[in-house]
Amino acid sequence: MPFAEIIGQDRAVGSLRAALARGALHHAYLFGGPAGVGKGAAARLLAQAANCEGPAAAGADACGACGPCTRIARGLHPDVLFLAEEREMAKAGRWEPKGGRTPSKEIVVDQIRELVDRRLGMKRFEGRRRFVVVDPADAMNVQAQNALLKTLEEPPDDTTLVLVSSSPDGLLATIKSRCLRVPFAPLPDELVSARLLAEGWEPAAARVAAALAGGSLGRALGLDAEALEERRQAVEEAASLDPADAGAWLGYAARAGKDRDLARETCELLLVWLRDVLAVGVAGDGATLALPDLAPLSRRAAEALPPPAVLRRRDRVQQALRALRQNGAPALALERMLIGWFHG
Numbered sequence: 001m002p003f004a005e006i007i008g009q010d011r012a013v014g015s016l017r018a019a020l021a022r023g024a025l026h027h028a029y030l031f032g033g034p035a036g037v038g039k040g041a042a043a044r045l046l047a048q049a050a051n052c053e054g055p056a057a058a059g060a061d062a063c064g065a066c067g068p069c070t071r072i073a074r075g076l077h078p079d080v081l082f083l084a085e086e087r088e089m090a091k092a093g094r095w096e097p098k099g100g101r102t103p104s105k106e107i108v109v110d111q112i113r114e115l116v117d118r119r120l121g122m123k124r125f126e127g128r129r130r131f132v133v134v135d136p137a138d139a140m141n142v143q144a145q146n147a148l149l150k151t152l153e154e155p156p157d158d159t160t161l162v163l164v165s166s167s168p169d170g171l172l173a174t175i176k177s178r179c180l181r182v183p184f185a186p187l188p189d190e191l192v193s194a195r196l197l198a199e200g201w202e203p204a205a206a207r208v209a210a211a212l213a214g215g216s217l218g219r220a221l222g223l224d225a226e227a228l229e230e231r232r233q234a235v236e237e238a239a240s241l242d243p244a245d246a247g248a249w250l251g252y253a254a255r256a257g258k259d260r261d262l263a264r265e266t267c268e269l270l271l272v273w274l275r276d277v278l279a280v281g282v283a284g285d286g287a288t289l290a291l292p293d294l295a296p297l298s299r300r301a302a303e304a305l306p307p308p309a310v311l312r313r314r315d316r317v318q319q320a321l322r323a324l325r326q327n328g329a330p331a332l333a334l335e336r337m338l339i340g341w342f343h344g
Contacts, residue, residue: 008191083115134164152179231265281310
């Protein structure tokens with residue numbers, strides 16, 4: 001069934017299906033959680049389930065194949081409205097900024113006024129329940145959020161608004177207080193890896209992608225499987241550097257720092273590997289590792305480094321990541337990281 005598309009979110013999906021079964025959908029939801037864990041898909045599936053005319057119509061799921069389900073999936077149902085950043089809606093031909101100005105990266109007040117004054121003022125066309133999905137809700141500027149408040153307080157009959165947000169705490173308190181929050185959690189690495197294997201990924205690449213994705217299936221699916229091998233090799237090389245060979249450090253920093261994305265993802269993978277080192281130091285060979293392919297390196301590092309030294313290395317990697325996110329020179333950030341590793 002369609003809700004089965006959402007993996008690893010049993011609590012969130014369970015609460016939505018229970019509300020559907022009771023016929024007691026809330027007038028406004030806030031789906032909050034990391035990017036790429038199924039929030040947007042869950043909003044679409046909720047709208048499908050509430051308007052399904054297929055065999056599942058009497059239950060708490062959608063058939064995915066009837067007219068309403070297919071039109072909602074294609075974004076063509078007249079009673080299910082999707083609101084996104086102004087530039088994205090303009091690109092899709094669904095919105096034209098007033099005054100001929102350049103479309104904004106935000107959801108602006110004009111979009112909310114168009115929604116409230118025109119679209120929500122009309123009667124429903126065909127669906128049992130109207131939905132408005134704002135994704136990403138984080139893109140609403142302050143004026144747009146304030147313009148939406150009255151509708152959140154007093155929505156039209158048989159209407160549900162769903163705000164989809166990767167940073168729900170950044171929304172106005174008045175917005176959050178008027179929505180029923182449905183939290184979506186980061187996905188376990190094993191679930192992400194299993195999904196990638198089902199998509200035809202090689203096992204080693206799937207494990208590395210899952211480790212890098214931070215619980216986001218969307219991010220994992222967006223990674224380049226071939227490029228991941230370069231990241232894994234960079235981690236393996238860093239783990240094998242000789243503390244006494246400064247020339248090797250500089251060479252490594254130059255190679256791994258030739259590209260900002262490579263340097264950033266190498267640092268993110270180093271954090272995962274160093275977590276494995278700490279796990280081996282505590283649990284020995286019984287430790288569950290995120291990067292089992294690097295288990296021999298993890299064991300050697302755990303034997304050579306006391307936990308405070310491993311933690312110091314993690315701290316230096318995090319400093320390098322902060323520098324990279326602030327447009328620091330990649331090679332220089334990695335050089336400073338390695339100096340901290342060996343002479344911190």
